[in-house]
Amino acid sequence: MTRARTVAYLRVSTDKQADRGVSLDAQRAKVDAYAALYDLELVAVEVDAGESAGTLHRPALERALAALRADRADALLVVKLDRLTRSVRDLCDLVERYFRNGKRALLSVSEQVDTRSASGRMVLNMLTVIGQWEREAIGERTAAAMRHLAEQGRYTGGAAPYGWALADDSETLVQVEAEQAVIAEARTLRSGGASLRAVASRLAERGMVARNGRAFDAKQVARMVA
DSSP states (O other), X not given: OOOOEEEEEEEESSGGGGGGTOOHHHHHHHHHHHHHHTTOEEEEEEEEESOOTTXXXXXXXXXXXXXXXTTSOSEEEESSHHHHOSOHHHHHHHIIIIITTSSSEEEXXXXXXXXXXXXXXXXXXXXXXXXXXXXHHHHHHHHHHHHHHHHTTBOOSSSOOTTEEEOTTXXXXXXXXXXXXHHHHHHHHHHTTOOHHHHHHHHHHTTOOOTXXXXXXXXXXXXXXX
C-alpha cells in the first residue's frame, strides 16, 4: 500500500505558548510520532511562528495548501485543529475546498481526525458543529452577563457612556450631574415631538455639547434618549 504523502503544519502565535504544551518542538515531536505510527511519509513540515489563527493568510499554511493543490501531498497533518484555525467558518471552508471529496485527507493528532474514513469525517463534522454551538453559547452568556451588569450600573468595558463616569473602584458607573441634565433635556424635547436632528440642534443652541466639545449628532441623541 502506498504511503500517504503528508505535509505537517505547525503554528504558535507567541513564545509564551511553550508553557501550554504547544511549542514548536512539542508539535514537531507529536507529528513525527503520529507519522511513524500510521506509516505516513512526511514530505514537508511547514511552520508559522508568531502567527495568529485569526486568518488563513499565513505563509507556511499557504505553502502547505499549495502542496495539496499541486498534488505534492495527499494529506495535511496538524497536532490540533486550533493550530490550523480557531474559526469554525474557516475550518468549514478548508474542508469544503480541500478535503470534502476524499481525494486529500485532513489529519489531527489530538482529536483523532482522519478524513480518509467515514468515521473520521463524521468526527470532524461533529467537532465543527459542537465548536459552532460552543462559540454561540459563550456569546449568548457573555451578552446576558453584560446586560445584567449594565442594568446594575456596573462597568462593562470601553468608555463610560454619556451621563456616566467610572467610579474609583473601576467597576461601578456613577452619574455625572451635568451630563444627566443634558440627557433629561434631550428626552424632554424628544417627548415633545422634536426629531432627533431638531433635538441636537436645540441642545447646541443652548450650549449643550458632547464631551469632545462638538455639537451632538442625531445618532448620539438617539443613544441618549433610548
